[in-house]
Amino acid sequence: xxxxxxxxxxxxxxxxxxxxxxxxxxxxxxxxxxxxxxxxxxxxxxxxxxxxxxxxxxxxxxxxxxxxxxxxxxxxxxxxxxxxxxxxxxxxxxxxxxxxxxxx
Amino acid sequence: xxxxxxxxxxxxxxxxxxxxxxxxxxxxxxxxxxxxxxxxxxxxxxxxxxxxxxxxxxxxxxxxxxxxxxxxxxxxxxxxxxxxxxxxxxxxxxxxxxxxxxxxxxxxxxxxxxxxxxxxxxxxxxxxxxxxxxxxxxxxxxxxxxxxxxxxxxxxxxxxxxxxxxxxxxxxxxxxxxxxxxxxxxxxxxxxxxxxxxxxxxxxxxxxxxxxxxxxxxxxxxxxxxxxxxxxxxxxxxxxxxxxxxxxxxxxxxxxxxxxxxxxxxxxxxxxxxxxxxxxxxxxxxxxxxxxxxxxxxxxxxxxxxx
Numbered sequence: 001x002x003x004x005x006x007x008x009x010x011x012x013x014x015x016x017x018x019x020x021x022x023x024x025x026x027x028x029x030x031x032x033x034x035x036x037x038x039x040x041x042x043x044x045x046x047x048x049x050x051x052x053x054x055x056x057x058x059x060x061x062x063x064x065x066x067x068x069x070x071x072x073x074x075x076x077x078x079x080x081x082x083x084x085x086x087x088x089x090x091x092x093x094x095x096x097x098x099x100x101x102x103x104x
Numbered sequence: 105x106x107x108x109x110x111x112x113x114x115x116x117x118x119x120x121x122x123x124x125x126x127x128x129x130x131x132x133x134x135x136x137x138x139x140x141x142x143x144x145x146x147x148x149x150x151x152x153x154x155x156x157x158x159x160x161x162x163x164x165x166x167x168x169x170x171x172x173x174x175x176x177x178x179x180x181x182x183x184x185x186x187x188x189x190x191x192x193x194x195x196x197x198x199x200x201x202x203x204x205x206x207x208x209x210x211x212x213x214x215x216x217x218x219x220x221x222x223x224x225x226x227x228x229x230x231x232x233x234x235x236x237x238x239x240x241x242x243x244x245x246x247x248x249x250x251x252x253x254x255x256x257x258x259x260x261x262x263x264x265x266x267x268x269x270x271x272x273x274x275x276x277x278x279x280x281x282x283x284x285x286x287x288x289x290x291x292x293x294x295x296x297x298x299x300x301x302x303x304x305x306x307x308x309x310x311x312x313x314x315x316x317x318x319x320x321x322x323x324x325x326x327x328x329x330x331x332x333x334x335x336x337x338x339x340x341x342x343x344x345x346x347x348x349x350x351x352x353x354x355x356x357x358x359x360x361x362x363x364x365x366x367x368x369x370x371x372x373x374x375x376x377x378x379x380x381x382x383x384x385x386x387x388x389x390x391x392x393x394x395x396x397x398x399x400x401x402x403x404x405x406x407x408x409x410x411x
Contacts, residue, residue: 045167
């Protein structure tokens with residue numbers, strides 16, 4: 001795997017936390033926009049369950065794929081990039097990006 | 105007659121308490137993998153991995169019921185109880201020896217965090233309006249990232265100076281003192297913006313109101329992918345790609361930073377980025393009245409690195 005990851009990735013790696021933390025800030029706000037007040041607790045509970053599931057299985061999937069030889073580190077990151085790209089397409093599509101606040 | 109507290113006051117009090125609550129948990133992530141500490145607690149290194157993941161695993165089953173609880177009960181009491189449970193979990197770390205007492209502490213912390221995070225975010229939404237919901241949510245997340253960074257540093261310093269168990273007792277004292285502050289200062293938030301007009305179905309019983317499925321599906325998928333990649337894949341593989349790039353250490357002038365410490369530094373800096381980016385993303389989304397495009401652009405920035 002030596003040399004597969006470029007030094008420029010060190011700078012770029014700080015962009016992943018930007019994406020992650022921005023999502024963390026805005027998803028609860030979207031729940032506030034879209035979910036009636038008296039069921040927001042239920043909505044936040046379910047949304048956080050999805051998030052916790054991702055954080056829990058992430059290390060097992062990544063390290064499992066690397067240690068079993070199924071994917072290289074670069075391969076894992078390329079799939080990660082594809083997933084980020086898919087979510088970007090979804091969130092920028094009119095279907096989602098035009099979702100308005102329930103009170104407007 | 106009680107004075108109505110400002111949303112800024114409530115937001116920062118909530119955020120500060122949430123950050124403090126992380127003291128015991130963040131210390132474990134920092135010091136438990138050290139062979140001397142794990143030996144002192146009577147556990148093997150393979151048990152360390154299970155213990156550190158246990159709180160997250162129980163949250164998969166607790167977040168949903170906790171959310172329902174917040175829809176039916178006042179926030180204040182549950183939040184104060186959550187901080188008490190957080191202090192209680194650190195008591196298990198301070199006293200416990202062997203796998204099972206420590207696992208009990210981790211499960212207790214899982215419940216505490218589920219109550220804190222779902223309740224804290226619900227309270228933030230209570231005290232926010234359409235105009236500042238993004239910014240307020242960002243500020244609350246900012247406190248979380250401050251908490252992770254500061255608690256990791258403070259917790260490991262306390263361990264170095266006083267030892268693991270005494271350090272945990274200090275954490276118990278600090279969390280309990282914060283809980284006492286919440287008891288006296290934190291108001292109930294459910295009716296904070298009662299004058300703000302809500303949609304008609306807000307008057308219904310929670311059990312009769314259906315969640316908006318499309319919004320729930322997209323938000324859940326987005327946060328799943330985001331945490332899978334940022335907190336799961338990148339965090340777990342950081343030491344691998346940093347080793348790939350720098351070998352066993354990074355030389356700066358005459359000092360060599362070992363790769364494990366350098367990975368810790370990278371993680372700390374990643375959290376500090378969250379301190380800046382979360383209120384910024386929230387404010388931008390408030391200003392333009394759109395949140396999804398901001399998430400989309402943030403995802404593209406993440407994609408630039410990995411793609």
